[in-house]
Amino acid sequence: MLGKLFRRNKEQVKLFYHTDVHSHILPGVDHGSQSIEQSLEMLRAEAEMGISRVILTSHVTAITFENTRETLTDAFLKLKDAVTDEGLDMELYLSAEYRMDEYYDKEYAADHLLPMPGNHVLLENSFQQELMNLDELLFDMQVKGYRTILAHPERYPYYSRRHKRYEQLHNAGARFQVNILSFTGYFGEEARESALWLVKNHLIDYLGSDMHNVKHAHIIMDYINSKEWRKLSREIEPIIKNDYITD
Ligand SMILES: [Fe+2]
Numbered sequence: 726m727l728g729k730l731f732r733r734n735k736e737q738v739k740l741f742y743h744t745d746v747h748s749h750i751l752p753g754v755d756h757g758s759q760s761i762e763q764s765l766e767m768l769r770a771e772a773e774m775g776i777s778r779v780i781l782t783s784h785v786t787a788i789t790f791e792n793t794r795e796t797l798t799d800a801f802l803k804l805k806d807a808v809t810d811e812g813l814d815m816e817l818y819l820s821a822e823y824r825m826d827e828y829y830d831k832e833y834a835a836d837h838l839l840p841m842p843g844n845h846v847l848l849e850n851s852f853q854q855e856l857m858n859l860d861e862l863l864f865d866m867q868v869k870g871y872r873t874i875l876a877h878p879e880r881y882p883y884y885s886r887r888h889k890r891y892e893q894l895h896n897a898g899a900r901f902q903v904n905i906l907s908f909t910g911y912f913g914e915e916a917r918e919s920a921l922w923l924v925k926n927h928l929i930d931y932l933g934s935d936m937h938n939v940k941h942a943h944i945i946m947d948y949i950n951s952k953e954w955r956k957l958s959r960e961i962e963p964i965i966k967n968d969y970i971t972d
Pocket residue numbers: 747748749822876935
C-alpha cells in the first residue's frame with residue numbers, strides 16, 4: 726500500500742523496450758495470475774512501465790501444469806476480450822514457458838508447441854540439474870527452425886558455479902533471457918551475481934519480467950526507479966533484442 730502511494734506521487738520510470746517476453750499474466754492456467762482482474766492489474770502495471778506488447782508464457786510442465794494449446798488458447802481469448810472491454814492498449818501474444826521434461830518431449834514430438842513470433846521458444850531447465858541431453862535438444866530444435874531462448878539462466882544454481890557453461894550454451898545458439906527481478910536480489914545473491922556477470926560478458930539477449938503477480942510488478946517498478954538500474958540499463962540497452970521478437 727505504501728509503495729502504491731509513493732509511486733502515485735512520482736513519475737514511473739519507463740523501461741527502454743516495449744515487449745515483455747516472459748510473463749505469467751494469463752489467468753488460471755499456472756501459479757501466476759488467478760483471475761481476469763489480477764491479469765488486468767498486472768497489464769496496467771506493464772503499461773505504466775512503458776510495455777505495449779506482452780508475450781504470455783504460462784508454465785507447461787509435467788504433472789503440475791500440463792497445459793495444452795487448447796487450455797492456453799481458451800484463457801487467452803477470455804483475457805483478450807477483457808483487455809478490449811477495458812480499453813487497454815496492449816498487444817498480447819500467446820506462447821508458453823516450456824520446462825524441458827517428459828511432458829515437453831511428448832508435446833515437441835507431436836508438434837504441439839506454441840512459439841512466440843519469429844518461432845522463438847522459451848525453454849526452462851529444472852532447478853535441480855541441467856537436462857542431460859540439452860545440447861542435442863537445442864541442436865534438434867534449431868535444425869527444425871526454432872529459435873531457442875533459455876529462461877532466466879542466472880537462476881540455475883549449477884550454472885552460477887560454472888560460468889563457462891553459459892558461454893558454451895550461448896555458442897550453441899541458445900539465447901538468454903534474464904529476469905529483471907534477479908537484479909533486485911529477489912531470487913538471492915547468487916542469481917543476482919550471475920545476472921550481473923551475464924551483463925558484463927554481454928550474454929544477455931532478452932530481459933523479462935517473469936511476473937507472476939502484482940507484487941512482482943511493484944518490485945520491478947521500484948527497482949527501475951533506482952540509480953543502479955539507470956547505470957545498468959545503459960550497459961544492457963545496446964545488446965537487448967526484446968522488440969525484435971517479430972515474425
Ligand atoms: Fe516464468
